[in-house]
Amino acid sequence: MAGAQFLVVLNTSIVNVALPAIGQDLELTPTGLAWIVNAYLIAFGALLPLGGRLTDLLGHRTAFMAGLLVFAVGSLAAGISSDAGTLIAARAVQGTGAALLSPASLAILLAHWAPGPGRGKALGIWGAASAAGGAAGVLLSGVLTSTLGWWAIFAISALLAVPALVATPLLLDRSKSKGKRSARLDVPGALTVTAGLTLLVYGLGAKDAAPLLGLVLPAAGLLLLSALMPIERRAKDPLLPPALLRNRSVVTGNLLMLLLGAIWVATFFFLPLYQQKILNYSPLEAGLTQLPLAAALMAASWAAGRLRGTLLPGLIVLAAGLLWLARLPVDGAFLPDLLGPSLLIGAGLGLAFVPLTALGIEGAEPRHAGIAGGLINTSRQVGGALGLAILTTLAAPAAGRAAPELATLAYGYRRALVAAALIALLAAAGAGIHLLRGRNRGTTAEPALPGSS
Template identity: 80%
Template sequence: MQRDRDSPPDSIAKGIMSTLVPSPRRHHPGLLLSLLAGAQFLVVLNTSIVNVALPVIGQDLDLSPAGLAWTVNAYLIAFGALLPLGGRLADLLGHRTAFLSGLLVFAAGSLAAGIPSGAGPLITARAIQGIGAALLSPAGLAILLAHRPPGPSRGRALGIWGAASAAGGAAGVLLGGMLTSTLGWWAVFAVSALAALPCLVATPLLLGRGERKRTARLDVPGALTVTAGLTLLVYGLGADGATPLPDFVLPAAALVLLSALMPIERRVRNPLLPPALLRNRSLVTGNLLMLLLGAVWVATFFFLPLYQQKVLGYSPLEAGLTQLPLAAALMSASWGAGRLSKTLLPGLLVLAAGLLWLARLPVGGAFLADLLGPSVLIGTGLGLAFVPLTALGVAEAEPRHAGIAGGLINTSRQVGGALGLAVLSPLAAPATPGLAALAHGYRRALVAAALIALVAAAASAVHLLSGRSGVAEPLPGRS
């Protein structure tokens, strides 16, 4: 007679182990969500935390203006360009494996960046941070989707994840200023390395040993094409005369590469971007709208601090502190959007109204009279729109494509930000010297950003009238 698979002592041992390391699906959904939200907070935090420290870094390491710019761009370009590849690797390797690997790479890059050693090592370390973030972010979103079934629970989880993203972006300027003023610029990077440690410890405990994946060959031609195309696009849009080439050359080359992607994908066995995925109407709509929202989002956080410092005379730390109401509204709205339905269109309309109100910027503006009200409206609109757009972009993706869907929606936001700055920055440039001309330039840029938000609102209204909900329900996955 064959012995039972689990003898009584084995059953007791397994029971003890399940108590010590319980399944996140049944026992610790809150802890798992905290882990995923914390990792996303770190990823977004590092897009802005270094900005305030740049003058001190330049002085200590004797960096040129180009070196300082690359201290920021190395992270942003690596992160934005590698997101699709990171999402696809997460689907091929397993989301838990990709998440843990991304954490390790991100922590190593953060630790290396905090060691004063010169321009080359610092820029390299920032690029390593971006590589880790490009693997970590889509894998984390895919894990969230896998552990939260469609419905109110997933909506609440996406709301918290979106609030963490908002908190990371808002905390960067404030935390960077505080750390640089008290401990030194190295602490800006060391804090990310230290914060990654508890995430590294918690990941194996909360996610177990991870799922086994069948070995699949990576689509190397597609990976090289999309990564090179996005790198040229993001860098080219932000180069602003930093290369001897005309400004249009790099974006044009990027478009040529990206247009060649689909013919390549139709010829490979395991495409990086499965053509069927790009026929998903909700995914395409979500990414196009996220492109527009990303343009407005980045432009707002770019032009508002400049107005505060160059026109109103705020210090960097004062500019960061006065953006706290915007950040609080953004976080609250993101959290609330996960508990409500169809907040996309109202959010975009509120965002446009806040930008138009802010565009009244006077030269001698006061915080309470001219900044507080529109800041709260803008933060509310961004939060109400960001969460349903994220959900729309990933809702109909099959589980085996969750990583690449998460990578695409994050890529759209990054590329949208680069596009927004490329289009709106010339509008903000003053035609004549003086504070009045400078304020007028910022007004033009903010009005244009409001128009972009209204275009997104009109597109979302068409999407809703066509019979789709603000957050699409997923299609049944195919094995």
């Protein structure tokens, strides 16, 4: 399960260092480059609720293997793409596979480890695998882009999926992942949530190229999403069970994960661009210098699986790291200007991610494990797509010109990083309110991960 999560996050970060090379090869603008990232995030985020529901209906192991297969096909197609349109479409296929893969892996984890010390440690390892995927993504992207070319970053994902496909039927107990065969798929709910999320995120991403679409499509998406609850109340087997959405922990966890996802994706998008376009790093140097951030993220995720009360401190540390990074000068150097903020950002992301995942699945019934896992991952991916669409707009006035001066280009990136820090502070305020309400009710509000101290 850690391997599956590693693959999913790997493909969120592996394109970032390669973006300048892809843009030069395929003649893409900065807005076009954002779609190499967003095509994956939109398909992933929009289809995750459906993927979570299919996980519960088909069985965790079946959904997991189907997601792996689709993911591998999309990765192979991306690797052999010769134009921007094909590459973006292949990235969407990757995202479709990930939308099955990610909730199935979390549901399998919950099914195989009952509440107790084992589940807490498993969640910590699962969270650390996300960080490992981010670390491997930036490193592999730099190494492969510098040696073989950007196509190799997608080919490696297809290769890594093969051993997971072989190992799955050998290692996973089918009896613990049976589907609910008597239930029916909520087709109206699935179509509504998928179309609504797609229109919302796509519209925001298209607003620079087509301002009218940037207004009409998000409005249509919000209108569709607002109709979801009435549809779900009438459904015999709803895609999003109303009881799940009435759970305070589930709602709070998903709202805060939406904000964290915006920060996560934007940070790994802007930092490599800053390093290569402003500091003149090679792809390999950009990958290597992001390893401290990824290592801090891994260590903090592992620790968060064993400790309590890491959510609020993590978000505050994250905001501090982003504000520090936003001061990066045009002539900056790694040790005095990059290392410190990188360590803070990595630690903050890890300390917040694991408790938010636990908060988002707390109280979900076992039969809803797949959809609960799909929902918390939806929030992260949709938050990432929304955040990237908004923050690239903040950077666009400086970055959109044909050949902006370095100082002007850097100003746009700094503005986006400051906005990301403000989002982190907003999430910290929301986490603080949730914790205060929990204390007033005589609870801890933030779930104690089983096995934590």
